[in-house]
Amino acid sequence: MSTTTWDIEIQDLWGGYNDTKVLKGINGELPAGKISIILGGSGCGKSTLLRHILGLNRPMQGSIQIGGYDFFALDTKQFRKIRRRMGVLFQDGALLGSLTLGQNVGLPLSEHTKLPQATIRKIVLHKLGLVGLADYIDYYPNELSGGMRKRAGLARAIVMDPQILLCDEPTSGLDPINAAEMDQLLLSMKEHFPSMSIIVVSHDLESLHKIADNVLVINQGQAAYCGNLEGLQSSKDPYLRQLLRRQPNSIKQPSIDLGADIKAELANWLEK
Ligand SMILES: Nc1ncnc2c1ncn2[C@@H]1O[C@H](COP(=O)(O)OP(=O)(O)OP(=O)(O)O)[C@@H](O)[C@H]1O
Numbered sequence: 001m002s003t004t005t006w007d008i009e010i011q012d013l014w015g016g017y018n019d020t021k022v023l024k025g026i027n028g029e030l031p032a033g034k035i036s037i038i039l040g041g042s043g044c045g046k047s048t049l050l051r052h053i054l055g056l057n058r059p060m061q062g063s064i065q066i067g068g069y070d071f072f073a074l075d076t077k078q079f080r081k082i083r084r085r086m087g088v089l090f091q092d093g094a095l096l097g098s099l100t101l102g103q104n105v106g107l108p109l110s111e112h113t114k115l116p117q118a119t120i121r122k123i124v125l126h127k128l129g130l131v132g133l134a135d136y137i138d139y140y141p142n143e144l145s146g147g148m149r150k151r152a153g154l155a156r157a158i159v160m161d162p163q164i165l166l167c168d169e170p171t172s173g174l175d176p177i178n179a180a181e182m183d184q185l186l187l188s189m190k191e192h193f194p195s196m197s198i199i200v201v202s203h204d205l206e207s208l209h210k211i212a213d214n215v216l217v218i219n220q221g222q223a224a225y226c227g228n229l230e231g232l233q234s235s236k237d238p239y240l241r242q243l244l245r246r247q248p249n250s251i252k253q254p255s256i257d258l259g260a261d262i263k264a265e266l267a268n269w270l271e272k
Contacts, residue, residue, distance in 0.1 A: 005067060006032040006163040006197050012062035015052050022048045024221030035190055035198040035211050040218035046201045050166055055083055084112060087162035089153050091169045095141040102137040105156045127155040131185055147178030154185060167200045171207050183210045
């Protein structure tokens, strides 16, 4: 099996959980060498799509082509080979509290290779250096800030030099400075690994404008937009404009009368 580029092409993808269809015919491309942002309202299926790209959920219909291969039609050996070329940054960094940063970051190498520990430590040091944490190799996760833990999670995601890097809400829970640093790091990943597909699930519009080359917007289980950032910004589509301008949907607020007796009872309690 040989792949020269790791473009991802999603073709008429239907997927979800048991009888619940969440993705209803998604089409889109996530090109290698670019940062693609998957955007959409809460519950629209962004994480579900990520699970399909990771191979954790099988499509109900349609396919995901990775580097020209139909991912879910591959035999187990080839499927695993592609899976090993994916790195994931989870929302909370997902570090194990009982291991040092170095051991956490080196874990995929210890599990999947027979490299000597000294070599693993050198690779880990290099990767921690890329996220500005080389001096913290022997620290435990609880000795670090939330932003540092996320950066360490990124170091672990790239420790096996993945061709596809998937990041689930990398800036969520970070203050503006740490969020800007994470954006900067993702841009530097693109420079360091020019053929890597970087796929980011995000709600963060500031990040979107700073780092996205390509955007896939999901609405009602389908791709409302897939293309470059400029095209999204100039789109006249009402949903896309609403999304980019953070305009709320009108929320129905039926008035529910409390009733005089409950109001009086409450007032009574408040006076005590
Ligand atoms: N394990 C599961 N079993 C059944 N339904 C699920 C499961 N995980 C998610 N769902 C449902 O699938 C739909 C899409 O969820 P998903 O987490 O993919 O959305 P999302 O766009 O990532 O949301 P958010 O931005 O809020 O994280 C939701 O209706 C959710 O309730």
